Amino acid sequence: QRANLRLGTILPANSVWDRSLRQMASAWQRSTDGRVRLQVRGTTGDESTIIRRMRLNNPQVAALTLPGLTEIDETFNVFGIPFFFESDEEALHVLEVLTPRLRASLADNGLVLLNWGHGGWAHIFSAQPIRDIGDLQRAKLFTSAGDDDMVRWYRENGFEPVPLELTDVLMGLNTGLIDAYPSPPYGALVFQWYRQTSHMLDIPLSPVFGATVMTARAWARIGEADREALLDGAAAMQDFLFDEVPRQDRDAVAEMQKRGLSVSAVSDAAASELRAVADRLTATWRGSRVPADIYDAAIAARNEFRSN
Amino acid sequence: MPAPLQAVARRGAPALGFLHRAEELLAAGALAAMALLPLAEIVVRPIVTGGIPGSIPFVQHLTLCVGFLGAGLAARQNKLIALATATFIPEGAARQVAQGFAATVGAAVSALLAWSAIDVVVIEMEVGGEIALGVRSWVFQLVLPFAFGVIAVRLGWGAGGWAARAVAGAGILIGIWLSGTGAACGLGEDASCVLSGGPGWPWVVLVVLSALAGAPIFTVLAGAAVFLYMVDAFDPAAVPLYAYDLATEPHLPAIPLFTLAGFILAQGQSSGRLLQVFRALVGWMPGGTAVVCAVVCAFFTIFTGGSGVTILALGGLLLPALLQDGYRDRFSVGLLTASGSLGLLLPPAMPLILYAIVAQTAPENLFIGGILPGVLLIALVAAWGMREGIVTGAGRHDFAWREAREALWTAKWELALPLVVLGALFSGRATLVETSALTALYAAIVTGLVHRDFRLGPGLQQAFRECVVLIGGVLIILGVAKGFTAYMVDVDIPFRLLEWTQARIESPLLFLLALNVFLLIVGCVMDIFSAIVVVVPLISTIGAAYGIDPVHLGIIFIANLELGYLTPPVGLNLFLASYRFDRPLLEVYRASIPLLVILGIGVLVITYVPWLTLGLLELVGRQ
Ligand code: NA
Ligand code: NA
Numbered sequence: 001q002r003a004n005l006r007l008g009t010i011l012p013a014n015s016v017w018d019r020s021l022r023q024m025a026s027a028w029q030r031s032t033d034g035r036v037r038l039q040v041r042g043t044t045g046d047e048s049t050i051i052r053r054m055r056l057n058n059p060q061v062a063a064l065t066l067p068g069l070t071e072i073d074e075t076f077n078v079f080g081i082p083f084f085f086e087s088d089e090e091a092l093h094v095l096e097v098l099t100p101r102l103r104a105s106l107a108d109n110g111l112v113l114l115n116w117g118h119g120g121w122a123h124i125f126s127a128q129p130i131r132d133i134g135d136l137q138r139a140k141l142f143t144s145a146g147d148d149d150m151v152r153w154y155r156e157n158g159f160e161p162v163p164l165e166l167t168d169v170l171m172g173l174n175t176g177l178i179d180a181y182p183s184p185p186y187g188a189l190v191f192q193w194y195r196q197t198s199h200m201l202d203i204p205l206s207p208v209f210g211a212t213v214m215t216a217r218a219w220a221r222i223g224e225a226d227r228e229a230l231l232d233g234a235a236a237m238q239d240f241l242f243d244e245v246p247r248q249d250r251d252a253v254a255e256m257q258k259r260g261l262s263v264s265a266v267s268d269a270a271a272s273e274l275r276a277v278a279d280r281l282t283a284t285w286r287g288s289r290v291p292a293d294i295y296d297a298a299i300a301a302r303n304e305f306r307s308n
Numbered sequence: 309m310p311a312p313l314q315a316v317a318r319r320g321a322p323a324l325g326f327l328h329r330a331e332e333l334l335a336a337g338a339l340a341a342m343a344l345l346p347l348a349e350i351v352v353r354p355i356v357t358g359g360i361p362g363s364i365p366f367v368q369h370l371t372l373c374v375g376f377l378g379a380g381l382a383a384r385q386n387k388l389i390a391l392a393t394a395t396f397i398p399e400g401a402a403r404q405v406a407q408g409f410a411a412t413v414g415a416a417v418s419a420l421l422a423w424s425a426i427d428v429v430v431i432e433m434e435v436g437g438e439i440a441l442g443v444r445s446w447v448f449q450l451v452l453p454f455a456f457g458v459i460a461v462r463l464g465w466g467a468g469g470w471a472a473r474a475v476a477g478a479g480i481l482i483g484i485w486l487s488g489t490g491a492a493c494g495l496g497e498d499a500s501c502v503l504s505g506g507p508g509w510p511w512v513v514l515v516v517l518s519a520l521a522g523a524p525i526f527t528v529l530a531g532a533a534v535f536l537y538m539v540d541a542f543d544p545a546a547v548p549l550y551a552y553d554l555a556t557e558p559h560l561p562a563i564p565l566f567t568l569a570g571f572i573l574a575q576g577q578s579s580g581r582l583l584q585v586f587r588a589l590v591g592w593m594p595g596g597t598a599v600v601c602a603v604v605c606a607f608f609t610i611f612t613g614g615s616g617v618t619i620l621a622l623g624g625l626l627l628p629a630l631l632q633d634g635y636r637d638r639f640s641v642g643l644l645t646a647s648g649s650l651g652l653l654l655p656p657a658m659p660l661i662l663y664a665i666v667a668q669t670a671p672e673n674l675f676i677g678g679i680l681p682g683v684l685l686i687a688l689v690a691a692w693g694m695r696e697g698i699v700t701g702a703g704r705h706d707f708a709w710r711e712a713r714e715a716l717w718t719a720k721w722e723l724a725l726p727l728v729v730l731g732a733l734f735s736g737r738a739t740l741v742e743t744s745a746l747t748a749l750y751a752a753i754v755t756g757l758v759h760r761d762f763r764l765g766p767g768l769q770q771a772f773r774e775c776v777v778l779i780g781g782v783l784i785i786l787g788v789a790k791g792f793t794a795y796m797v798d799v800d801i802p803f804r805l806l807e808w809t810q811a812r813i814e815s816p817l818l819f820l821l822a823l824n825v826f827l828l829i830v831g832c833v834m835d836i837f838s839a840i841v842v843v844v845p846l847i848s849t850i851g852a853a854y855g856i857d858p859v860h861l862g863i864i865f866i867a868n869l870e871l872g873y874l875t876p877p878v879g880l881n882l883f884l885a886s887y888r889f890d891r892p893l894l895e896v897y898r899a900s901i902p903l904l905v906i907l908g909i910g911v912l913v914i915t916y917v918p919w920l921t922l923g924l925l926e927l928v929g930r931q
Contacts, residue, residue, distance in 0.1 A: 006798065013849075041803060044794040044845065049553040055431045056543040057494040058798070071437065109435075145364035145558070148440040155357045162353070163364060165558035168739050170670050175736030 001223050003036045005214075008043040008050035008059035016244050017117065020237045021063055021212075027233035032226045047071070054111070060218035065119060065210045067144070073105040077289045078298050079209050083278035088121075088246055090305050091207040097301040101294060106211075112219045115234035117210030118245040120184030124205055125197040127179040129264050133277045136201075139180035142169055149289060157281045169193060184208055185252040186245075194256050200263045203271050212237070328384070335377035335780075336772040342370035342561055343568065346745035350738050362440020364558070367741060369439060369448040372555040374564055375787070376455035378780020383462040383524075389781045389835060392883045394522030404468055406521035411467035412479035413518035415460045417531040419483030420490070421788075422456035424534070425548035427491060429453065452548050455784075463524070487544065490534070494543040504541035511535035529838060530788035533795050540799065550794050551787030554841070557665050558741075563658050564779045565744035569751040570611030571771040571778075573722070574621040575762055576755025579604060581719035583629065588712040591705035597633045598643055598693025598702075601626045605644070606651030606686050611747070617778065619648035619881060623888040633703035639696050642899030645885040646689055646907065649873040652836075652866055653682030656729055656744070659836055659869070662786075663862045666844045671740055672733065676928060677859040677921040681867060681914040688910045692903065721754040782837050789841040797845060806850050816854040820915050823847065824868060831872015835880060839869055860921045867911045874904045 007025075011017040018040070025038040043050055043059055047068035054062060062068075069076040078098065085091040095116060103113045130136050136159070143151055143161040154161035162178045172178040173196035180197065182205050188194040212234055222230065257263065266274070286295040345363045353359040382388045394410065397403050432446035439445055460483065464476035492500035503511075515523075515531035534544035554560070573579070586600040593599065604626065609618045623644055630640040652659050655675035664671035696702065716723070728750050732743040756764040796802065813819050830839050844865065851861040873881040876897045885900075886893045914920055 039800065041797070041800055044790065044797045045550060045553045049549060052428070052431050052435055052549055053546060055435065056427075056545055056549075058542045058546065072435070143358075146362075146439070148362050151358040151361070159357070161358045163358060164739065165364065167558050167668070167670070171672055171739070172736075174672075175734060177736045177739070 001035065001221055001226075003060075003218065003222055005036065005038045005061050005218060006043070006059040007038055007040045007061045007063065008053065009063040010047050010050070010065065011063055013041075016248055017063065017119075017210075017241070020240050020244070023240070024212075024233045024237040027236060028230055031229035031233060036222060036226055036230060054213075054215050057215050057217050061114075061212065061214045063117060063210060063212045065117075066208050069209075069211055072109050072111070073102075074289065075102060075105050075291060075294050076209075077285070078294050080206050081282045081285055081290070081298075082205055083203065083275050084282065084298075085204070085207060085302070086275075086306075087204075088207070088242070090302060091209075092242065093305045094298050094301040095209065098294065098297060101297070106213060107216070110216045111213040112216055114212040114214055114231065115238035116242075117212060117238070118241045119208035119210055120186055120245050120249040121204040122182040122184055122206050122208055123188075123203075124180060124182055124201040125188050125194060126199050126201070127197050129199045129262070130180070130201045131264065131266065132270065133274055133281075136180070140176075140178045142172065142178045142181035153284065153289070156284075173197065182206075185249045185256065189252040189256055194259075194261055198261055200253070200256075200261055202263050202265050203274060331377065331381065331384075332773060332776075335374060335381060335776045336769070338370050338373040338377065339564065339568065339772055339776055339779075342367050342374060343565055343745045343748050345370070346561075346565075346739075346742040347749060350742050350746065362443075364741075365439045365445075365556075366443075367561050368556040368558065369445065371561045371564060371783075372448055372552065373451050374776060375555050375780055375783030376451045376551075378776040378778070379526075379784035380455045380458040380462075380780065382777045382781040382784075383459040385777060386466065387777055387781060388459075388524035388526065389785060390522055390524045391519055393520045397521070404472070408467045408472035408475060410518045410521040410523035411463050411472065412476045413515060413531065414523040414527040415464035415467070415476045416479035416483035416486075417515070417527045417534065418456050418460035418463060419480040420487045420534055420544065421483075421530055421548050422453045422460055423484045423487035424490065424543075424545040425449075425452035425456055427543075427545040428549045428552065431545075431549075449552060452552060456548070459784075463527075486534075486538070490538050490544040493538055493541045501538065501541050503535060503538040506539055508536050508539040511539070525835065525838065526785045526788050529785065529792045529842070533788060533792040536795050542798070546794060547788055547791030550791035551784070554787045554790040555783060559661055559665050559671060561741045562656065562661050562671075562744040563782075564775065565741070565748050566611050566656055566658065566661075567779060568771065568775045569744070569748040570608065570617065571775040572748060572751040572755055572768065573611065574608070574617065575767050575771045576759060577761045578719075578722045578751075578755060578759075579608065579622050579625055581715070581759075582607060582722055583625065584715040585712075585719045585723065587705065588708070588715040592707040593694065593697070594704065595690075595694035595697025595702070596704060597630055598635060598639075598696060599690040601630060601643060602647045602650060602686055602689040602693060605647035606654065606682075609647075609649060609651035610654050610657050618651075619644065619884045619888050623648075623885070627889060634700070635696065635702045636700060638895070638899045639700075641885060641889055641891060641896060642901075642903050643689070643693060644889075645881050645896060645900045646874055646903035648881045648884065649870045650686050650689060651682065652870050653678035653685065653863060655679070656733075656740070656747075659840060659866045660862075661740070662837060662840050663844060663866060666840055667848050667858060667862060669858055669862070673859050673925060674862050675733075676924050677863050678866070679924055680920045681863050681910075684913065684920065685867070685870070685907060685910045688906050689903065692906055721758055725750065725754075785835065785838045786841050789838040793842050793845050796842075802846050802849055805846055806853060809850055810853060816856065817916070819850075819854045820856070820864070823851075823864065824911065824915055827865060827868035828871060828875065831869045832875045832879065834872075836866070836869045836872070839872075840865070857918065857922060859925065860918050863921045864911075864915050867914050871904065871907055871911055874900050874907065876900075 021040045025040050028036045028038055038061060048071060050062050051068055051072060066076060066079060106113050124130060126139050140160050140162050143163045145163045145165050151161045151163050164172050169181060173193060286292050345367050349359050349363045394406060397406050429446050429449045432449050436445040460480050464473060464480055467473050467476040489500055489502045493504055512532050515528045519525060519528040530547055533547045537544045537546060582604050583600060586603050590596045590599050605618050605622060608622060612618055626644055627640055651657060660674040660678055661671050664674050729743060729747050732738040732746050738746060752768060755761045756767060813822060830843055873879045876882060882896050886896045
């Protein structure tokens, strides 16, 4: 069976993500002898619209970011818990442990998981240096508009969230409406946000995972043998991203440092203290933002990784 | 009307009247809520951390309601924006056939959209979450099937006599049937997807003909999009889905709110007070009154956008003022026709905000970039006025300090308006949307309370009613235009256009010239709003490939479309001026041609002197 598939994504053209998707598309075409073609040129509209359009089976494939995934299923909030993971390896381990559950929740929404994507690690950028939770609580922190629960959680824990649209961030930084925001270093560099925030906290906040998914309808029309080939191509893309994106972020930090960004190094003791406080505060996510069993599973997987 | 139907109509009339009132109240109420929420947010944010729960998404969804309820109202009042080509069709049978044809196609497309929009709501019930306070997003989306359905019925009703209405009714049924088959597209059930695999062009021809015959512009864009989607075996529900996507864009609420400010100002006597000031200040110069007209028109257009409201609202005040001062009739009509679109490049005009939304750039960069080009165009028109003053020696006033001082003092609140807008925006106390709400409030206070130009209740009601209808007419076009654009992106047209252009044009300078010609044609056949939504995604990649700065590209784009307002045969301002000044269209064409040439030169200068756009941005460190 032949399939001409279209891809929907908000990931920018000519970026490392765009490149990896193109590589996957040509791998698919090669390994299925041209039976499966994927047009990688993005779609119009925001991620919510792409997700809704997949219900109309056009596009049939999408590369989604974490906000889009949490819109589909709140289970994905588990990767947004602040200061929950210490390293890429640790986060990847938890991701692998949770994958069967996440795959099932995507399937409940008519989507087949092809691979995981990596958008880098969100870090806190701020106008004033941040050394502990107290400094962070005093900052006027950008929060994305529309996530009302998150705003409430911040407020109840003494933070100063300022809900804004992403498009208002630069303006907000210029005028002082906000003076801190979480972003992967690469994002802070390309959006030029770092110019107003010359400090970056050297403790990673959370990994910005993503996923490539296909509608179950389109998947059903692809032959058994070709499905294997598609999954192989998707796996290669995942390996590429988990290798390349952290490197891109390191390069971005180096570039911004050349242009005046100061990375506030934190001692191990201070870092574990900050993580301990964060763990206490985010314990309330269990059963509210993150389903209790997923939260527990994530903690168990994390402890298992740390004890090895 | 047959007798039994008349009886039904008589008995139904009070109920219908009540429903109409309810519809108007709902729309005006939604607009009021979307003005009050951002205002409350400005006050609450410094006191309560995080501000009002969900206020930003609520305002976005209220914009959706205002837009589509307004579109329904516009359909009722026969004010959906349409090409004026139908007025060239001779009266009599030909006109009637055209009217029936346009109504039938319009009703069928609207019915198709209404039925498909139900699918959009169903999807939202499955996928969409809660906005805040337990309110879910699909509740707001109900306005889509409602509005498209109401529009289908109203367009069908306006088909003409009962026979024509019956034909339009059949069109509605066909639309619903097509929507049903369209839902099978995308599922892979190609046999039930009736249009799939057939040719697309007959459908495009059909909807274009209907527009020429007088169908609303939105039915052309929407019709082309839904039919082409179905020809390619895609579900046409993507079109109402994109209407939702566009109507809930983060910066979009600023457009209705600035427009509301404009309508409130127009409701009062602000234009008269401004006329006094500028007359007192520059009336002594040769062509002084003409200069004044250009400046006052630009001032109003900044707030009312490129909707032609300026000509309608100020024409009656300014034309007599010019004639009374001894300016020639043709000169005066031409000047005011051209002035009706001056100011579109100055902050916070609607097209700048819309361009920023579509091109995903920061609106404030376009605001700053547009200042010098905007001033240049006003200066060119003013210079033309001074030339007229010198040639004809039309009336000059003696300059009097006393008069100037008094006029300035009287109009001080209006004159402070730009400071309020820019102050709020750049102070860090308000976002763009909040600034627009503040501007509307300020306009209401100045005209309604300080000057007491009108009785507050009825006056504001009137402004709200007019604003809702205008916004509805514009927003429905924008929404379906986004669906049309999405189709073009789906079938890869931007990329193919880029390849096509790059194969033929090498130098950026030549590209810019080609762009000017292209945009001038676009401006002739499309209104500025759908042009931005449809064309910007096509040219922004190409512009980037030729190394054109995105802000510069935006200003070139809007400046060209500003010209389009004046370009015969279908420039919007030409029609509005013909209507407002009660002159034959050909006379207005003739009167406007010199200004078309002058502004054309201005547009070329803006195109080839990037410094005009980028200089200020560099100065404030934004480049
Ligand atoms: Na949107
Ligand atoms: Na949205």
